[in-house]
Amino acid sequence: MLAATRNLSVSHTKDCSYEEIEDQVIAIIRKHVLNILSRGKLHMESLNWLFARSSRPGEFDYTDCCDLLDVHPDLIRIRLQYEFYRQQLVFTDKFTGVLPPVLVDEVATLHIQDSVKVVQQIWSNPGTDSFPEEFKKIDTVKVIECLSLEGIIAINGERMYITGRTPKNPQNFNWSRYWNFYD
Numbered sequence: 001m002l003a004a005t006r007n008l009s010v011s012h013t014k015d016c017s018y019e020e021i022e023d024q025v026i027a028i029i030r031k032h033v034l035n036i037l038s039r040g041k042l043h044m045e046s047l048n049w050l051f052a053r054s055s056r057p058g059e060f061d062y063t064d065c066c067d068l069l070d071v072h073p074d075l076i077r078i079r080l081q082y083e084f085y086r087q088q089l090v091f092t093d094k095f096t097g098v099l100p101p102v103l104v105d106e107v108a109t110l111h112i113q114d115s116v117k118v119v120q121q122i123w124s125n126p127g128t129d130s131f132p133e134e135f136k137k138i139d140t141v142k143v144i145e146c147l148s149l150e151g152i153i154a155i156n157g158e159r160m161y162i163t164g165r166t167p168k169n170p171q172n173f174n175w176s177r178y179w180n181f182y183d
Helices: 004-005 017-036 043-051 062-069 073-087 101-108 113-123 141-150
Strands: 153-156 159-163
Touching: 017 043, 017 062, 043 073, 043 101, 043 141, 062 101, 073 101, 073 159, 113 141, 113 159, 141 153
Parallel strands: none
Antiparallel strands: 153 159
16 A cells, blocks of 8 residues: 555645545546446456455555545445446456455345355346356246345346345435445
């Protein structure tokens, strides 16, 4: 993180306000999010930066950025997954992302066999309409139906997304209230 701090465009961090550093860190996150949503040529790199905890040497790590902003990293990840659903983005390249513990716990309390495995697969492959061969022994139709009824996943046509908590009425939906325990 020390090397990344030197890469901030503020000439001398000791001479600038914390607000200026926050603005630059927000800009870093925003750049990656826009890369992902616009499906730019670096979208996979940005997906891995945000979801797989990878960064280049001397670059701010995603969790470092969140620490500086006092935001839980999984909150933005979950919100971005919801945005994938809203924009109906389909990812042909699977990215590796660790399922947030809060989702693992929430899914596990439902006591649906193999549900965590199914949710992990959709988390790392938003917009998927199928499962790999290793899922043949799992009744994915039943698991998906149960998870959809619970609002953990949302389905549009054949496409599946992890929304965490799908709103019953999207017109009057305040996403941050659904995840206020991250405050």
